[in-house]
Amino acid sequence: MTPPATKVTPISGFxxxxxxxxxxxxxxxxxIREVFELHGFAPLETRAVEPVERLLGKGGDADKEIYxxxxxxxxxxxxxxxxxxxxxxxxxxxxxVLEHAGRLQFPFRRYQIQKVWRGERPQEGRFREFTQxxxxxxxxxxxxxxxxxxxxxxxxxxxxxxxxxxxxxxVNNRKVxxxxxxxxxxxxxxxxxxxxxxxxxxxxxxxxxQLVAAGATEEQARLALALADIRSGxxxxxxxxxxxxxSHPTLDEGLRALAAVVAAGAEQxxxxxxxxxxxxxxxxYYTGTVYETQLVGSEEWGSVxxxxxxxxxxxDGRTTxxxxxxxxxxxxxxxxxxAKRGLTASRSTPAAVLVAVVDEExxxxxxxxxxxxRGRGVPCEVAPSAARFGKQIRYADRRGIPFVxxxxxxxAGDQVKDIRSGEQVDADAATWxxxxxxxxxxxxxxx
Amino acid sequence: MTPPATKVTPISGFxxxxxxxxxxxxxxxxxIREVFELHGFAPLETRAVEPVERLLGKGGDADKEIYxxxxxxxxxxxxxxxxxxxxxxxxxxxxxVLEHAGRLQFPFRRYQIQKVWRGERPQEGRFREFTQxxxxxxxxxxxxxxxxxxxxxxxxxxxxxxxxxxxxxxVNNRKVxxxxxxxxxxxxxxxxxxxxxxxxxxxxxxxxxQLVAAGATEEQARLALALADIRSGxxxxxxxxxxxxxSHPTLDEGLRALAAVVAAGAEQxxxxxxxxxxxxxxxxYYTGTVYETQLVGSEEWGSVxxxxxxxxxxxDGRTTxxxxxxxxxxxxxxxxxxAKRGLTASRSTPAAVLVAVVDEExxxxxxxxxxxxRGRGVPCEVAPSAARFGKQIRYADRRGIPFVxxxxxxxAGDQVKDIRSGEQVDADAATWxxxxxxxxxxxxxxx
Numbered sequence: 011m012t013p014p015a016t017k018v019t020p021i022s023g024f025x026x027x028x029x030x031x032x033x034x035x036x037x038x039x040x041x042i043r044e045v046f047e048l049h050g051f052a053p054l055e056t057r058a059v060e061p062v063e064r065l066l067g068k069g070g071d072a073d074k075e076i077y078x079x080x081x082x083x084x085x086x087x088x089x090x091x092x093x094x095x096x097x098x099x100x101x102x103x104x105x106x107v108l109e110h111a112g113r114l115q116f117p118f119r120r121y122q123i124q125k126v127w128r129g130e131r132p133q134e135g136r137f138r139e140f141t142q143x144x145x146x147x148x149x150x151x152x153x154x155x156x157x158x159x160x161x162x163x164x165x166x167x168x169x170x171x172x173x174x175x176x177x178x179x180x181v182n183n184r185k186v187x188x189x190x191x192x193x194x195x196x197x198x199x200x201x202x203x204x205x206x207x208x209x210x211x212x213x214x215x216x217x218x219x220q221l222v223a224a225g226a227t228e229e230q231a232r233l234a235l236a237l238a239d240i241r242s243g244x245x246x247x248x249x250x251x252x253x254x255x256x257s258h259p260t261l262d263e264g265l266r267a268l269a270a271v272v273a274a275g276a277e278q279x280x281x282x283x284x285x286x287x288x289x290x291x292x293x294x295y296y297t298g299t300v301y302e303t304q305l306v307g308s309e310e311w312g313s314v315x316x317x318x319x320x321x322x323x324x325x326d327g328r329t330t331x332x333x334x335x336x337x338x339x340x341x342x343x344x345x346x347x348x349a350k351r352g353l354t355a356s357r358s359t360p361a362a363v364l365v366a367v368v369d370e371e372x373x374x375x376x377x378x379x380x381x382x383x384r385g386r387g388v389p390c391e392v393a394p395s396a397a398r399f400g401k402q403i404r405y406a407d408r409r410g411i412p413f414v415x416x417x418x419x420x421x422a423g424d425q426v427k428d429i430r431s432g433e434q435v436d437a438d439a440a441t442w443x444x445x446x447x448x449x450x451x452x453x454x455x456x457x
Numbered sequence: 458m459t460p461p462a463t464k465v466t467p468i469s470g471f472x473x474x475x476x477x478x479x480x481x482x483x484x485x486x487x488x489i490r491e492v493f494e495l496h497g498f499a500p501l502e503t504r505a506v507e508p509v510e511r512l513l514g515k516g517g518d519a520d521k522e523i524y525x526x527x528x529x530x531x532x533x534x535x536x537x538x539x540x541x542x543x544x545x546x547x548x549x550x551x552x553x554v555l556e557h558a559g560r561l562q563f564p565f566r567r568y569q570i571q572k573v574w575r576g577e578r579p580q581e582g583r584f585r586e587f588t589q590x591x592x593x594x595x596x597x598x599x600x601x602x603x604x605x606x607x608x609x610x611x612x613x614x615x616x617x618x619x620x621x622x623x624x625x626x627x628v629n630n631r632k633v634x635x636x637x638x639x640x641x642x643x644x645x646x647x648x649x650x651x652x653x654x655x656x657x658x659x660x661x662x663x664x665x666x667q668l669v670a671a672g673a674t675e676e677q678a679r680l681a682l683a684l685a686d687i688r689s690g691x692x693x694x695x696x697x698x699x700x701x702x703x704s705h706p707t708l709d710e711g712l713r714a715l716a717a718v719v720a721a722g723a724e725q726x727x728x729x730x731x732x733x734x735x736x737x738x739x740x741x742y743y744t745g746t747v748y749e750t751q752l753v754g755s756e757e758w759g760s761v762x763x764x765x766x767x768x769x770x771x772x773d774g775r776t777t778x779x780x781x782x783x784x785x786x787x788x789x790x791x792x793x794x795x796a797k798r799g800l801t802a803s804r805s806t807p808a809a810v811l812v813a814v815v816d817e818e819x820x821x822x823x824x825x826x827x828x829x830x831r832g833r834g835v836p837c838e839v840a841p842s843a844a845r846f847g848k849q850i851r852y853a854d855r856r857g858i859p860f861v862x863x864x865x866x867x868x869a870g871d872q873v874k875d876i877r878s879g880e881q882v883d884a885d886a887a888t889w890x891x892x893x894x895x896x897x898x899x900x901x902x903x904x
Contacts, residue, residue, distance in 0.1 A: 018552055018555045018556045021540070026504055026553065026557075028557065028560055028561075029500070029501060029561075032501055033499070036500050047836050048831040048834075048835075048837070049838065050807060050836055050837060050838030052476040052479070052480070053476070053480060053483050054476060055473070057468060058572060059468065076528070077528055077529070079526055080524065080525055081523070081525070083522070083523075083576060094529065095526070105465055109467070113475055114475075115855050119806070120476065125572075129529075278828075358562065359498075359566070360497060360498070373603060374725075381725075384496070389494050390497060391496065394564045394601055408562050409562055
């Protein structure tokens with residue numbers, strides 16, 4: 011019945027963590043969720059599958075990345091064959107809003123932390139199954155512009171609480187390049203954006219070549235590259251764009267909106283937001299502000315948190331629900347921090363205390379100590395066997411559990427030992443206080 | 458680009474919750490996770506997919522329930538077609554243990570809370586996509602018997618903290634019916650178990666008919682039914698079985714193990730565990746203790762938490778990793794509590810406070826109040842528009858947000874209003890304390 015051992019192999023692109031690294035990931039998940047909830051985003055989960063026709067056509071090249079799902083038994087293949095696993099959380103959220111609009115309150119703020127699947131070619135830091143942590147706000151008909159400033163500031167607050175080091179959120183507004191391109195006579199806005207989006211990867215010479223090949227003049231290509239070269243942490247980017255001498259109503263609109271976002275960032279989280287006029291985002295549903303996020307010193311990892319404003323994603327033909335959102339690529343971020351910066355958790359279990367067992371006859375006594383500690387919020391485990399104490403201490407040590415508890419006998423009271431320092435003291439489970447820094451696993455750097 | 462509105466429909470068997478009900482579900486998830494962690498279970502997540510050949514043959518009729526997964530793009534169909542979505546968390550966990558055995562510490566205690574998928578015919582309370590919350594302990598070669606007593610006690614502790622009312626965990630040991638059937642000369646143990654397992658559904662007369670049709674004598678059928686009829690919250694079940702006059706070494710072994718589990722339960726959680734000799738569990742990988750859980754008064758919902766001991770699930774041909782685990786059917790449990798007992802959360806957002814906005818010019822001032830409250834752990838939201846205060850209060854009321862905060866002006870200080878009582882008092886964001894019962898959404902019964 012059991013397949014041979016050779017079958018037990020990783021599946022490329024479907025990552026799994028060891029317990030200590032999963033504890034690190036949970037620290038990220040819990041911190042992000044806490045910040046999302048502090049900002050009044052409601053939790054939401056959507057089903058993992060959507061009709062394939064809803065997934066197709068959303069998100070650019072998504073049709074090449076979708077995993078189809080169907081019952082192996084097959085009698086219903088005809089009915090089920092049109093389901094696919096979602097490749098992001100924005101498309102399912104837009105569908106959820108349309109489906110439940112009558113029972114939601116708008117503007118509707120939600121967060122969603124779930125797995126998504128993409129059948130892309132796996133490479134380092136790119137997975138086929140991964141967790142995203144998203145916030146979005148949607149409203150009916152109109153969306154207040156201050157929400158476009160709020161999204162990256164919520165993420166900045168989460169990142170400041172996480173061991174990611176310095177980071178930078180780059181902001182642009184799709185209307186800036188759109189209006190600019192139209193202002194210089196480049197009418198294929200999407201095509202031009204796609205080429206300029208490759209700037210960091212292929213360099214300015216190749217971008218110029220491709221723009222010219224697509225019909226641009228050398229001067230148009232020069233101006234498009236000059237625009238993409240502008241970045242500033244303050245409002246000076248507006249003058250820099252103006253200095254290029256291009257004018258178009260859409261450009262004006264975009265610059266105004268982008269200036270508002272950058273100004274709000276400068277006030278509430280100085281040094282965090284940077285206007286970067288090269289940011290375009292691949293997904294074709296964005297219509298206004300777009301975001302990308304880099305960890306300083308690890309720019310080669312690419313963006314670890316991206317998003318933007320969309321207008322036509324959720325529409326039933328009569329009513330449109332414009333929205334803005336941002337998404338943390340959690341799996342990617344945590345795996346890179348584990349692999350490249352050596353982060354992990356200080357132990358491989360939530361247990362802060364191992365309650366030793368003197369002999370099997372007194373296991374119930376150890377169980378009562380553990381129950382008392384748990385009742386006071388201290389995670390603990392009772393030793394699995396009544397081995398000699400040296401072996402029980404090694405059991406704790408191998409898992410990084412900092413304390414071993416020795417239940418007393420009729421003659422002597424309980425004692426607790428900090429196995430890191432070796433210090434052993436009298437203790438009472440009903441009053442002992444676990445040091446705050448030991449109650450939960452800490453984030454540490456692997457030796 | 459946007460599909461017509463008619464396409465936005467639920468998919469049978471793939472449930473989704475509205476925000477208030479999702480907040481109720483999160484309360485369940487958080488409580489269960491907290492209890493699991495207090496007991497020293499390490500968090501784990503496995504990938505959603507396994508090779509189909511690993512899923513087939515595990516878990517009885519699972520082959521009829523598996524969802525296959527393959528890339529729509531198709532170039533790799535040949536390689537990917539052998540992946541399927543997992544239908545439980547035990548089979549992937551066993552595979553994870555085999556794959557990572559060299560880097561795990563045994564006995565290995567883990568919890569896992571994830572979605573699973575089954576292509577079964579959907580019906581009330583049965584879903585095709587649902588969340589399970591599992592704990593398991595595996596060891597190398599041998600598994601300490603006290604662990605079989607521990608699993609249901611951990612679940613009992615979680616359930617006591619949850620608004621599920623009275624519940625009963627039924628325990629049996631596969632070896633009891635196995636040894637009993639062999640003792641009365643019924644050698645098709647699995648076949649007999651399958652028929653007797655239908656007792657609650659089809660009644661004793663039909664069970665007798667089916668057993669006789671399968672070759673049992675009337676007397677053998679009578680004895681098999683008499684065994685299934687035995688249940689007790691104390692150790693009296695042992696004498697009741699003995700009184701049937703059957704003896705077999707496997708029966709003795711099973712009775713001894715079951716008595717140990719029931720005795721541990723009676724000591725640590727009186728009234729929670731019941732020996733119920735009709736419990737068999739469908740999955741064919743169980744070899745010892747098996748568990749099922751009923752909510753008292755809602756027995757027709759079936760088991761909301763099940764599990765058992767398994768010996769050959771994780772084996773690489775040389776080493777076997779026996780394990781024991783129990784799984785809470787979370788989606789099923791929460792959906793039934795919402796639908797049948799009217800449970801939900803007291804509000805549809807985590808926000809306890811809505812910070813009003815006097816006018817758009819002073820939005821930053823409201824933002825600073827919100828930042829101060831958040832810094833002190835109070836979830837809050839800034840009003841999305843500077844509408845008149847009556848409208849802003851209605852915004853809070855419709856979401857169940859209990860407090861509205863009015864930022865002061867140069868002349869007057871801040872005030873906070875409890876919109877349920879109408880009481881409005883002076884307040885300072887740096888010192889105001891949100892009543893503990895309002896900080897998080899509470900569990901309530903729908904009107």
